[in-house]
Amino acid sequence: MEASATLSLMDTPRLGRAEASRAGGDPDRELVARWQAGDGAAFEALVRRHETRVYRFLLRMLGDPTEAEDVAQETFLNLHRHGRRFRGESRFSTFVYRVAANGALNRRRALGRYGARIRRLAQRQAAGDHLPAGPRDPESALEGSETDRLVQQAILELPPRLRLPVVLYDIEGLSYAEIARALELAEGTVKSRIHRARATLRELLRPVVEGGRR
Amino acid sequence: MKCARARACMSPYLEREIEPRACDALEAHLSDCRNCRRELAALRSTVDLLRDLTAPATPAQLADRTLARLREAPARGRAAWRLAPGLVAAGLAALVGIQLARGPSEAPPALREPTALPELDLGPLFGAADAGKTDASVEAQLDARLDALASDPDGFLAAWRALPEPSRDGLAAALGARARARGDARGLAAALRATDAPDAERLAQRIAGD
Numbered sequence: 001m002e003a004s005a006t007l008s009l010m011d012t013p014r015l016g017r018a019e020a021s022r023a024g025g026d027p028d029r030e031l032v033a034r035w036q037a038g039d040g041a042a043f044e045a046l047v048r049r050h051e052t053r054v055y056r057f058l059l060r061m062l063g064d065p066t067e068a069e070d071v072a073q074e075t076f077l078n079l080h081r082h083g084r085r086f087r088g089e090s091r092f093s094t095f096v097y098r099v100a101a102n103g104a105l106n107r108r109r110a111l112g113r114y115g116a117r118i119r120r121l122a123q124r125q126a127a128g129d130h131l132p133a134g135p136r137d138p139e140s141a142l143e144g145s146e147t148d149r150l151v152q153q154a155i156l157e158l159p160p161r162l163r164l165p166v167v168l169y170d171i172e173g174l175s176y177a178e179i180a181r182a183l184e185l186a187e188g189t190v191k192s193r194i195h196r197a198r199a200t201l202r203e204l205l206r207p208v209v210e211g212g213r214r
Numbered sequence: 215m216k217c218a219r220a221r222a223c224m225s226p227y228l229e230r231e232i233e234p235r236a237c238d239a240l241e242a243h244l245s246d247c248r249n250c251r252r253e254l255a256a257l258r259s260t261v262d263l264l265r266d267l268t269a270p271a272t273p274a275q276l277a278d279r280t281l282a283r284l285r286e287a288p289a290r291g292r293a294a295w296r297l298a299p300g301l302v303a304a305g306l307a308a309l310v311g312i313q314l315a316r317g318p319s320e321a322p323p324a325l326r327e328p329t330a331l332p333e334l335d336l337g338p339l340f341g342a343a344d345a346g347k348t349d350a351s352v353e354a355q356l357d358a359r360l361d362a363l364a365s366d367p368d369g370f371l372a373a374w375r376a377l378p379e380p381s382r383d384g385l386a387a388a389l390g391a392r393a394r395a396r397g398d399a400r401g402l403a404a405a406l407r408a409t410d411a412p413d414a415e416r417l418a419q420r421i422a423g424d
Contacts, residue, residue, distance in 0.1 A: 102375060198261060
């Protein structure tokens, strides 16, 4: 059910994103109200509803399944501690992304470590050791293609200030306004960071894009 | 329109966010410039690559493990906040110190437990520091925090972020006053800004007294 809600956002034409998120109201409102009134089962339902979204976002941000799961758990623990302050000024899911984003930023060591590995890869690439242009074989494509792996590597090479908004916009399907609220940034800043992130990714993924994939 | 300008407009163009006049100019340029047409197609493919990423599978029982941690966490870490005010300051110092020493990723939930902090009255401690009174024990505590901030701005931000709002401002005001008295407030603010964390600017301003 959660996946279809996310898909419907991601499938929305780019222009319609903000309108879609406003028009839909907050599907979590009732559960949040019950939880804030002391119903522990409602919080459990919120965890189950958002676990996929949070884990997927953190995996894109951190690139490591163990780190992503650990930060996902911390995200829900922090929500439980602070979430009663949530006043419904944004969607609850936006608030969840905000807490998860803070959790990811708190793992700056992990981000940096991964960044160093990726920089080494980039140096290899610059030295002529080119990355493969597309999926190696159908089996790897079924498991998550070589292209996916290269795209993920490129995402991890972005500095966190660019990585966060582009992951939230182009992968998670949030609107500019939602990202601005989640990251405490002006909408104009969010837009310009997304555009810069895409331009950087376009350079990093040049071998993939120009390697005959399309 | 020149190629450099055209390329800067391409991502907003894909989102249909550029002004009609700029849009017309870009389209006119594209009709004449094969390289920019290729560049636009490549950017569109890059965005498609992001949107076509296969969604990873969520680990089995992630929610169950999270809820199990949640049931464990509240049992620890509550009683400590019912201490006398003098011990509370030491407790806060220990909390921040431990978090900074261990790093945010290693701190178990109980150490990060900030739920009892809103009841803390930090006024006497931080009020004294903010007013420039020379209480040696206060200064020593603040110096330790500032040294930790200098050596690991990211770790400090993580610990600061874990505090509830009222304590954050109190701590930031006290640290700012002390840093300005020491003369290294500007350097510490610059170190914070270099982290690029979303809330670094807020703390940097308080440290620098901007």
